[in-house]
Amino acid sequence: MNIALHLAWRNLWRHPRRTWLTIGAMVFSNIILVFMLSLQFGMYAMMIDNTLAVFTGHMQVQVPGYKDDMKMRQSIPDAAALGATLRESLAIDTIAVRASTFALASSEERSFGIQIIGVQPEQESGVSTLPGLLREGSYLADPNASEVVIGSVLARNMRVSVGDELTLLGNGRDGSFAAAVVNVVGIIDSGMPDLDRSIAQMPLAVFQDVFFMGNHANEIVIKTADLSLVAETKQKVEGLLPANADLVVHDWDALQPGLKQAIQADLASAWFMYGVLIILVAFSVLNTMLMSVLERTREFGIVMALGLKPGRLGRLIMLETTLMGGMGLALGVLFGGGLVLVLGVNGFSYPGMEEMAEQFNMPSRIYPHLQLIPLLLGPGIVFISSLLASIWPAARLHLLQPVQAMRAA
Amino acid sequence: MSTVRCVELCRTFKQGDLEVVGLDHVSIEIEQGEFVCLVAPSGGGKTTLLNAIGGLDRPDAGEIWIGDKRIDNLSKGDLAEMRLNNIGFVFQAYNLIPVLTARENVEFVMHVQGVSAEERRRKSEAVLAEVGLEGLEDRRPAKMSGGQQQRVAVARAIVSEPTMVLADEPTANLDSHTAEQLIDLFMSLNKKHKTTFIIATHDQRVVAYARRIVKMLDGQVVEDISQQPA
Numbered sequence: 001m002n003i004a005l006h007l008a009w010r011n012l013w014r015h016p017r018r019t020w021l022t023i024g025a026m027v028f029s030n031i032i033l034v035f036m037l038s039l040q041f042g043m044y045a046m047m048i049d050n051t052l053a054v055f056t057g058h059m060q061v062q063v064p065g066y067k068d069d070m071k072m073r074q075s076i077p078d079a080a081a082l083g084a085t086l087r088e089s090l091a092i093d094t095i096a097v098r099a100s101t102f103a104l105a106s107s108e109e110r111s112f113g114i115q116i117i118g119v120q121p122e123q124e125s126g127v128s129t130l131p132g133l134l135r136e137g138s139y140l141a142d143p144n145a146s147e148v149v150i151g152s153v154l155a156r157n158m159r160v161s162v163g164d165e166l167t168l169l170g171n172g173r174d175g176s177f178a179a180a181v182v183n184v185v186g187i188i189d190s191g192m193p194d195l196d197r198s199i200a201q202m203p204l205a206v207f208q209d210v211f212f213m214g215n216h217a218n219e220i221v222i223k224t225a226d227l228s229l230v231a232e233t234k235q236k237v238e239g240l241l242p243a244n245a246d247l248v249v250h251d252w253d254a255l256q257p258g259l260k261q262a263i264q265a266d267l268a269s270a271w272f273m274y275g276v277l278i279i280l281v282a283f284s285v286l287n288t289m290l291m292s293v294l295e296r297t298r299e300f301g302i303v304m305a306l307g308l309k310p311g312r313l314g315r316l317i318m319l320e321t322t323l324m325g326g327m328g329l330a331l332g333v334l335f336g337g338g339l340v341l342v343l344g345v346n347g348f349s350y351p352g353m354e355e356m357a358e359q360f361n362m363p364s365r366i367y368p369h370l371q372l373i374p375l376l377l378g379p380g381i382v383f384i385s386s387l388l389a390s391i392w393p394a395a396r397l398h399l400l401q402p403v404q405a406m407r408a409a
Numbered sequence: 410m411s412t413v414r415c416v417e418l419c420r421t422f423k424q425g426d427l428e429v430v431g432l433d434h435v436s437i438e439i440e441q442g443e444f445v446c447l448v449a450p451s452g453g454g455k456t457t458l459l460n461a462i463g464g465l466d467r468p469d470a471g472e473i474w475i476g477d478k479r480i481d482n483l484s485k486g487d488l489a490e491m492r493l494n495n496i497g498f499v500f501q502a503y504n505l506i507p508v509l510t511a512r513e514n515v516e517f518v519m520h521v522q523g524v525s526a527e528e529r530r531r532k533s534e535a536v537l538a539e540v541g542l543e544g545l546e547d548r549r550p551a552k553m554s555g556g557q558q559q560r561v562a563v564a565r566a567i568v569s570e571p572t573m574v575l576a577d578e579p580t581a582n583l584d585s586h587t588a589e590q591l592i593d594l595f596m597s598l599n600k601k602h603k604t605t606f607i608i609a610t611h612d613q614r615v616v617a618y619a620r621r622i623v624k625m626l627d628g629q630v631v632e633d634i635s636q637q638p639a
Binding site: 006298302305 | 460463465466485486489490491492493494496498500504506507508509513516517518520521522565
C-alpha cells in the first residue's frame with residue numbers, strides 16, 4: 001500500500017471513537033438525504049403521472065398559439081386521421097383526439113357557462129382517468145349519440161342527474177350559432193372541485209357536428225408508457241407530422257408549467273433543510289480535522305524537518321478526509337439505498353393517506369424510487385462539503401514553521 | 410571542499426518583552442566528513458546554530474553556505490528540498506512517526522524522495538541491520554525502548570545517504586550503555602560513509618569522541634578546538 005495512504009489510514013484510527021462519530025454523522029445525514037430525495041423524486045414522479053393522467057397526457061399536438069389562447073378556430077384539420085396515423089406509426093394505443101369550446105349549458109332550472117369537450121369515447125380512457133371516475137351512470141359509449149358526461153359539482157349546480165337533458169348553446173367554428181340537446185349519461189367525480197364544476201364531455205363526432213368543426217379538432221393527446229419516454233416520443237411525433245401542416249408538439253412541461261414550478265419550489269424548500277444538515281456535517285468534519293491537525297503539530301514539524309513540503313502535508317490531511325468521507329459515502333449509500341429498496345418494494349403510507357388517495361384516484365401507498373441521482377446526489381454533496389471543510393486545516397499547515405511546530409506539546 | 414560555512418550569523422528571539430540572543434555574529438566552517446560537537450550550556454546557542462545550518466530556522470543576519478549553495482535565502486519549499494536530499498536529523502526525543510513501524514519510519518524519507526518501493530525495502534532493511542535492529546522492522550515506536558527508537562531515528566537520518574547528519578542532544582534520554590552504543594554507531598558511520606556529523610550536546614561522553622569541539626556561550630563561539638578522539 002502507498003505509504004501516504006497507509007499513514008492517512010492509520011492516522012484516522014488514532015482516535016477511533018472520534019473518527020466513528022464523524023463518519024456516523026456523515027452516514028446518518030447520507031441516509032436521510034438518500035431516503036428523502038428518493039421519496040421526493042418518487043412522489044414527484046407519482047404527482048406528475050397522476051396529474052397528467054387525469055386529462056393532460058404527456059404531450060399534445062396542437063396548432064401554434066392554441067395552448068395560450070384556446071380558440072376553437074385554431075384547429076387541426078383531419079385530426080382523427082392524423083391521430084390514427086400516429087397510433088399506428090408509434091405503436092402506441094394511448095393517443096386520443098379532442099375538440100373543445102365554451103358553451104352555455106341549460107337544464108330545466110339553471111344555466112351555466114361550461115367547457116364542453118369532444119372526445120373519442122373508445123380512445124379517451126387510454127389518455128385520461130376521467131372515464132374511470134364516474135360516480136353515476138356510464139361513460140360515453142356510442143360515438144354518434146347525443147350524450148354527455150358532466151362533473152359532479154356541475155350536476156349539483158344545474159340540478160341534473162343521469163337521464164336528464166341539457167341544452168347547449170354556443171358558437172360554431174365558423175362563427176355561426178350552435179345549439180344541441182344532449183342526454184346526461186354519467187356524472188364524473190374527479191375529486192377536484194374546479195374540474196368537476198366545469199367539465200362536460202361528448203362524443204367528438206357529435207361535437208364536430210354541433211359546432212361545425214367538420215373533421216377538425218383542437219388537440220391530439222398522447223400518453224407514453226413512462227415519463228422517461230416523453231422526450232424521445234416527442235421527437236418521433238414531430239418527425240411524423242405532415243411537412244406542410246402548421247402544427248407543434250407541446251410536452252407536459254409546457255402544457256402544465258405550474259406543475260414543474262410546484263416541484264421546483266418544493267425541492268428548493270427541501271434543499272434549505274438539507275443544506276442545514278450538510279453544513280452541520282461539514283462543521284463536524286472541520287472540527288475533527290482541525291483537532292487532528294492541532295494535536296499533531298509536533299509531528300508535522302518533524303516531517304517538515306525531514307523534508308516534506310507543506311503542500312504534501314496538506315494533501316495528507318485531504319487524503320484523510322477523503323478516506324473518512326468515502327466511508328461515510330459508501331455506508332450512507334449502502335444503508336440509505338437499502339432502506340429505499342425495501343420501501344420501494346413494499347411502499348408505506350401514513351394515517352389518512354388511503355382515504356385521500358382513493359378520493360383522488362391515486363395509489364394508496366408511497367413508493368420511493370431507487371434512482372442514481374437521489375442515491376448519489378446528497379451523499380456526493382456531503383462528501384464534497386467534507387473535503388471543502390478540510391481545506392482550512394490543510395491550508396494552516398503552510399503557516400507552520402518546523403522549529404516552532406516541533407516545540408509544540 | 411567546505412561542507413558548511415556560516416558567516417556572521419545573528420539570531421534573536423522574543424520572550425515576552427525580553428530579547429534573547431540566540432546567535433551573536435557566529436562564523437564557522439565545517440569540512441566534509443568532520444565529526445564536530447557543538448558544546449554549550451543550556452541557552453548557549455548550539456540548537457539555534459544547528460537549526461540554522463539545517464534550514465529549520467532563518468538567521469536575522471549573516472549567510473549560510475552548504476557546499477557552493479547559499480541556503481539562508483531559500484524559499485520554504487527549496488529549504489525542504491535541501492533538507493530532504495542533503496541532511497539527516499536526529500532529535501533528542503527521537504521524533505519518530507508513531508503510527509508507522511520502524512521500517513516505514515525509515516522508508517518515509519525515501520518515499521518522499523520518490524525512491525521505488527523495491528529500492529526502499531532493500532535500503533531500509535540494510536540500514537536497520539546496520540544499526541542493530543534486525544528483526545524489529547515491523548515494530549511500532551511505542552513497542553520499542555528509547556535506545557531502539559533512537560537507532561530507528563539514526564537509520565532514518567542516514568538511509569538516504571545525506572552529506573551531513575545534524576543531531577541535537579541525541580544521548581540526552583539514553584542510559585550510558587545505550588548512549589555509548591549510539592556514539593560508536595555515529596563514529597562508524599562517519600568513518601564508513603564520510604558523512605559529516607554535527608552534534609549539539611553537553612554530554613561529555615559524546616564530546617570525548619569528537620575530533621573537533623566548538624564551544625559556545627551566550628550565542629557566541631568562544632572556543633574551537635581539535636582533539637584526538639577517545
